[in-house]
Structures are given as C-alpha cells and as structure tokens.
Amino acid sequence: MYVDNVLTALLVVRARCFGVDDARGATATEYALLITLIAVVILTGVMLFGTDLAGMFARANSSIG
Numbered sequence: 001m002y003v004d005n006v007l008t009a010l011l012v013v014r015a016r017c018f019g020v021d022d023a024r025g026a027t028a029t030e031y032a033l034l035i036t037l038i039a040v041v042i043l044t045g046v047m048l049f050g051t052d053l054a055g056m057f058a059r060a061n062s063s064i065g
Contacts, residue, residue: 007033011029
C-alpha cells in the first residue's frame with residue numbers, strides 16, 4: 001500500500017535524523033496511526049450500515065414485544 005511505503009520512509013528518515021535508539025516515539029506514532037485507522041473504520045461502518053442496523057433492531061424489538 002502507498003500509505004505503508006510513506007510511513008516506512010518517514011520512520012527511516014526519523015531514525016536516521018534522531019538515532020535508532022529512540023524507538024519510543026516510533027511506537028507512539030504507530031499506536032496513534034492504528035487508533036486513527038480503527039476510528040475511521042468504525043465511523044465508515046456506522047455511516048454505511050447505521051440505518052440498516054437501526055431498522056434491524058427495531059424489527060427485533062417489535063417481534064419481541
């Protein structure tokens with residue numbers, strides 16, 4: 001993926017500029033990117049399937065009651 005290549009290049013440049021021993025910052029960056037990606041996936045899923053899920057729960061609620 002293009003994003004992976006860009007991130008890898010940025011991490012290599014950062015490692016060369018600030019030293020390879022400073023891995024804590026890279027780890028924090030990776031966690032921040034993962035959290036952002038997970039949030040985007042969740043928001044996209046809610047936007048795509050939110051009304052369908054609301055209808056499904058409404059039908060289930062009406063069939064129980």
